[in-house]
Amino acid sequence: MLASGDSNWGITGVTQRSDTVARQLAPQDGLFTVTERGSGAAPLRVVSSIVEAISGRDNPAAVVDRIAADATKVVTLTVTEKGYRIDPRTGSLNMGDDQVQADLAGRAPQTAIGQIARGLQQRARAGAGPVTVVSCDNLPGNGDLTRNLVRAFAAALAAGEAEPLLAWLDANVTFPNTMVDRMVPVTTAGDLDAVERELGLRDEAAVVAEPFMQWVIEDNFAGDRPRWEDAGALFSSDVAAWEAAKLRLLNASHSMLAYLGLAAGKATISDAVGEDAFLTACRRMMAEDALPTISLPGGLDGQKYCAQVLSRFANPALGHTTAKVGSDGSQKIGLRLLSTVRGNLDAGREPRWAALAVAAWMRHVAATPAAELNDPLAEELHAALPAARDADAVVPALLGCRSIFDAELAADTRFAGLLTHWYRIIDTHGLDGLRKEINHG
Numbered sequence: 325m326l327a328s329g330d331s332n333w334g335i336t337g338v339t340q341r342s343d344t345v346a347r348q349l350a351p352q353d354g355l356f357t358v359t360e361r362g363s364g365a366a367p368l369r370v371v372s373s374i375v376e377a378i379s380g381r382d383n384p385a386a387v388v389d390r391i392a393a394d395a396t397k398v399v400t401l402t403v404t405e406k407g408y409r410i411d412p413r414t415g416s417l418n419m420g421d422d423q424v425q426a427d428l429a430g431r432a433p434q435t436a437i438g439q440i441a442r443g444l445q446q447r448a449r450a451g452a453g454p455v456t457v458v459s460c461d462n463l464p465g466n467g468d469l470t471r472n473l474v475r476a477f478a479a480a481l482a483a484g485e486a487e488p489l490l491a492w493l494d495a496n497v498t499f500p501n502t503m504v505d506r507m508v509p510v511t512t513a514g515d516l517d518a519v520e521r522e523l524g525l526r527d528e529a530a531v532v533a534e535p536f537m538q539w540v541i542e543d544n545f546a547g548d549r550p551r552w553e554d555a556g557a558l559f560s561s562d563v564a565a566w567e568a569a570k571l572r573l574l575n576a577s578h579s580m581l582a583y584l585g586l587a588a589g590k591a592t593i594s595d596a597v598g599e600d601a602f603l604t605a606c607r608r609m610m611a612e613d614a615l616p617t618i619s620l621p622g623g624l625d626g627q628k629y630c631a632q633v634l635s636r637f638a639n640p641a642l643g644h645t646t647a648k649v650g651s652d653g654s655q656k657i658g659l660r661l662l663s664t665v666r667g668n669l670d671a672g673r674e675p676r677w678a679a680l681a682v683a684a685w686m687r688h689v690a691a692t693p694a695a696e697l698n699d700p701l702a703e704e705l706h707a708a709l710p711a712a713r714d715a716d717a718v719v720p721a722l723l724g725c726r727s728i729f730d731a732e733l734a735a736d737t738r739f740a741g742l743l744t745h746w747y748r749i750i751d752t753h754g755l756d757g758l759r760k761e762i763n764h765g
């Protein structure tokens with residue numbers, strides 16, 4: 325958007341739990357490069373939109389100040405699913421979370437929702453103007469969700485604080501829903517060296533990405549906003565449909581490839597999708613299980629979208645690891661896969677392929693020691709596991725985790741049967757068994 329000529333905007337970047345990115349950007353005046361990899365890649369570009377980078381962990385008061393500043397018009401957040409601190413049983417803010425309670429008690433806030441709510445409270449008191457909060461995470465209705473969590477935080481304050489803040493939020497803050505799509509793997513040391521060779525300078529904050537990018541935003545802004553449409557963003561009143569398509573087709577296949585790939589020793593998503601049987605499983609999951617459960621947004625051709633997703637996954641230059649995509653499974657499978665599972669069971673169909681992905685996740689959980697499982701619920705999941713790790717022991721044990729499977733889904737014998745079937749094949753017959761079973765249909 326800046327490159328299109330309007331230079332009135334800039335970004336204050338805030339890191340959350342670690343100060344790494346703030347430390348990398350500070351000596352570079354906030355400048356960083358974006359390297360596209362794959363067919364149609366644009367030349368390396370230096371991005372100058374970040375005017376300052378703050379460590380939210382070390383300087384939470386500065387975060388509150390920036391949100392409250394009159395000059396701030398938009399607050400975006402991208403903090404992963406677990407960063408929202410949702411209670412899986414209620415879908416609202418987890419009031420049992422120590423960090424949420426500490427933010428409510430009045431310390432300089434450390435949680436993402438606490439920082440936003442306290443920033444907005446200071447903004448209300450300062451009489452600064454309206455502001456828009458934009459979640460960019462892979463969550464359905466991410467704007468509505470963020471609004472509900474911020475309101476829940478405000479409502480939990482003492483009455484004298486809660487009522488004026490809630491009224492001010494209603495009159496001055498909007499939370500548009502968005503869908504962001506671009507595969508951006510973790511930058512490696514090799515990426516930094518490659519950028520240095522091309523640029524002639526060391527960029528510690530370099531970003532590597534695929535050429536594809538898409539940002540769909542609900543046009544519901546409380547105040548001024550950058551003209552992102554000049555740089556290709558799509559403003560739409562149908563963001564929910566875009567988000568459902570992305571989560572149930574792209575992200576669901578991504579998770580499926582991650583867990584099948586991990587079981588078969590494939591390090592990257594492109595390696596996993598290069599295995600014909602896994603490619604077939606993804607195709608069939610999207611076509612037979614996911615597509616029938618969603619209404620596509622106007623202008624999106626489902627068949628073409630699925631084919632494009634699989635060819636994006638095959639990009640060998642990206643190096644997106646199965647370990648990274650497979651992290652935080654407890655936070656992702658409900659949104660990406662169980663939504664499809666429920667849609668099919670309700671319609672009387674068997675979610676055969678989506679169940680394969682969930683079974684592969686269960687196998688990953690059971691085969692990974694608790695200390696090595698990259699998941700905020702690692703302890704809870706391992707506490708649920710019995711000593712035996714075969715299909716008949718693991719599947720019912722993990723189905724009993726109410727943070728992930730509701731009682732109705734856990735009691736569905738069709739789903740449990742599919743999970744046990746696929747788990748057993750992965751566990752006892754390995755890649756050859758999977759190939760045979762997937763190709764057999």
Ligand SMILES: NC(=O)c1ccc[n+]([C@@H]2O[C@H](COP(=O)([O-])OP(=O)(O)OC[C@H]3O[C@@H](n4cnc5c(N)ncnc54)[C@H](O)[C@@H]3O)[C@@H](O)[C@H]2O)c1
Nearest residue numbers: 340341402403404405406407436461462504505506507508
């Ligand atoms: N990387 C991609 O390909 C991509 C593409 C589209 C959307 N997304 C979305 O962006 C989000 C971030 O992805 P990423 O690849 O940058 O992940 P990442 O793991 O590299 O970064 C996650 C960020 O979230 C913060 N965070 C993690 N746990 C937190 C917590 N408990 N509280 C507050 N902040 C927390 C981290 O500090 C970090 O800044 C994803 O969850 C996804 O929804 C990612």
Ligand SMILES: O=P(O)(O)OC[C@@H](O)[C@@H](O)[C@H](O)[C@H](O)CO
Nearest residue numbers: 462504505506507508575578649
């Ligand atoms: O970012 P995460 O960890 O929530 O999920 C991993 C990937 O599935 C995801 O980041 C995709 O790459 C992205 O959603 C593509 O737009």
